[in-house]
Amino acid sequence: MNSINSTNKKLVHKRKKSGLFFPLFMLSFTVVLLLSVVYNDVNSIIQKKTETTELSVKYNDLLEEEASLNSEVTKLQDPEYIARYAREKYLYTKDGERILKIVDSQPSNDKNSNITEQLENNEK
Numbered sequence: 001m002n003s004i005n006s007t008n009k010k011l012v013h014k015r016k017k018s019g020l021f022f023p024l025f026m027l028s029f030t031v032v033l034l035l036s037v038v039y040n041d042v043n044s045i046i047q048k049k050t051e052t053t054e055l056s057v058k059y060n061d062l063l064e065e066e067a068s069l070n071s072e073v074t075k076l077q078d079p080e081y082i083a084r085y086a087r088e089k090y091l092y093t094k095d096g097e098r099i100l101k102i103v104d105s106q107p108s109n110d111k112n113s114n115i116t117e118q119l120e121n122n123e124k
Contacts, residue, residue, distance in 0.1 A: 075081045086092045091099050 076085075087094075093099060
């Protein structure tokens with residue numbers, strides 16, 4: 001009888017061990033799965049915030065560019081501005097004007113190293 005009780009106790013103890021294994025395994029699996037999902041969501045949120053910041057900076061730059069272009073369009077409506085722009089940019093002259101280029105004696109890397117100047121010829 002004693003041997004039957006001891007084998008029954010061993011079986012009950014073995015069942016308790018195996019009965020705890022499956023729930024602990026499922027709990028561990030669920031925790032790992034949830035942590036994985038949370039990590040992916042947090043990573044996605046961080047990426048979206050970074051992208052939002054970059055896009056808002058780009059948007060502000062585009063708004064500034066639009067304002068500049070609208071200002072340029074307004075200026076180009078004025079005939080006096082167009083004439084001055086053409087003389088400065090494309091070296092157009094009025095009748096009796098001369099274009100003089102003044103070159104620095106020392107070369108520089110500056111874009112404006114060659115200065116153009118327009119003078120009206122009042123002597124003629």
